[in-house]
Amino acid sequence: MFDIVKSAALAKRAALTVAQLTSHEKNQLLVKMADAIAENSTTIIAENAKDITAGKAKGLSTAMLDRLLLTQQGVRDIAEAIRDIVRLDDPVGHISNLALRPNGIQVGKMRIPLGVIAMIYEARPNVTAESAALCLKSGNSVILRGGSEAIYSNIALANCLHQVLEQANVDKNCITVIPDTSRDVIEQLLKQRESIDLVIPRGGEGLIRYVTENSQIPVIQHFKGVCHLFIDKYADIEKASNILVNGKTQRPSACNALETALIHADIAEEILPKIACALKPAAVKVHACADSIDYFENAQPATDADFAAEYLAQEIAVKIVPSFQQALEHIQTYSSDHTEVIVTQDTSRSQRFIRSINSSVVMVNASSRFSDGSQLGLGSEIGISTSKLHAYGPMGLTALTTEKFVVLGDGQIRG
Numbered sequence: 001m002f003d004i005v006k007s008a009a010l011a012k013r014a015a016l017t018v019a020q021l022t023s024h025e026k027n028q029l030l031v032k033m034a035d036a037i038a039e040n041s042t043t044i045i046a047e048n049a050k051d052i053t054a055g056k057a058k059g060l061s062t063a064m065l066d067r068l069l070l071t072q073q074g075v076r077d078i079a080e081a082i083r084d085i086v087r088l089d090d091p092v093g094h095i096s097n098l099a100l101r102p103n104g105i106q107v108g109k110m111r112i113p114l115g116v117i118a119m120i121y122e123a124r125p126n127v128t129a130e131s132a133a134l135c136l137k138s139g140n141s142v143i144l145r146g147g148s149e150a151i152y153s154n155i156a157l158a159n160c161l162h163q164v165l166e167q168a169n170v171d172k173n174c175i176t177v178i179p180d181t182s183r184d185v186i187e188q189l190l191k192q193r194e195s196i197d198l199v200i201p202r203g204g205e206g207l208i209r210y211v212t213e214n215s216q217i218p219v220i221q222h223f224k225g226v227c228h229l230f231i232d233k234y235a236d237i238e239k240a241s242n243i244l245v246n247g248k249t250q251r252p253s254a255c256n257a258l259e260t261a262l263i264h265a266d267i268a269e270e271i272l273p274k275i276a277c278a279l280k281p282a283a284v285k286v287h288a289c290a291d292s293i294d295y296f297e298n299a300q301p302a303t304d305a306d307f308a309a310e311y312l313a314q315e316i317a318v319k320i321v322p323s324f325q326q327a328l329e330h331i332q333t334y335s336s337d338h339t340e341v342i343v344t345q346d347t348s349r350s351q352r353f354i355r356s357i358n359s360s361v362v363m364v365n366a367s368s369r370f371s372d373g374s375q376l377g378l379g380s381e382i383g384i385s386t387s388k389l390h391a392y393g394p395m396g397l398t399a400l401t402t403e404k405f406v407v408l409g410d411g412q413i414r415g
Contacts, residue, residue, distance in 0.1 A: 225336060230321075287302040335357075
């Protein structure tokens, strides 16, 4: 039987070791891990096939199976994501804001690891490798508890990572993949406040609420991604249509996919026929307000629940708004604080939108699909925080560290 108390304690001890590794040593380990994953792609894909077969038998949704599937390209992408992390600057040990005080002491803040991070997530085997790599690079231990739907894939990836750590004589407990997929192990994991410093859940809203409500450890929250696109009356029609289609259809199962499109009334008659035509090839199901429903074939009347929904599928809610202010009010009412986009050629209106909307990512004239750690220059992300404390938005290396004060003196004493 898996002993979570013992494993958490071992992870804490291993964190002391990994925190002392130099940037060069961490990068060498990561390069070898990327190579090991690439070299073992056949085994990883074979194990992933077991998960896919079991997932279909369980009746997993298309969106869930899409997140679960690993192809040859998918495995190569995981290896390359780790190599991208190697190329990032190591935040650990960086001293900022060093300032001289009147008494001669110098005061600054140094970046240090958080310690032990627990990840609880669903059908995303890439999270196993990429989160492990991010935590290692930032000097942390990590405990990874994936869902039962990805257990074979996760263990195959963990074997690659542990092989590299053992060959380098580094404590392999700095990366722990929990083989027990029962809910009981999550309950026990969330009580290990003496060993674990932060919990990051990734998955459905139900999982994240369960973790938040039951954890004795601080939690980074990301309940859902209800991402909005507001097409302003000063929008470029072609840009707006392309941004909407890309944001909705490129990968609808992603949390940065568009779920609601707001159209300014002054431009609705011109742009809605183009949007309806553009969405047709992807067979997007439309939930439309009373003023926009006639522009779409087979659209359904939109309800308040539709505007609050994270569809994660080829579905979208559409609403015509009579003014800029009402677009803001709609977003502020239904936002999940993930990502909001405005399309407009009016700089003053785009700046007003940026100032007024406090979601973790706010965009002007760009697809919501760019709301991703790698696209924003962070390398792989460990998650997206929609809670404003500690970290907000996509979380990269720096978000996996904290700061300590460093004081440099020359014999000063306090009178």
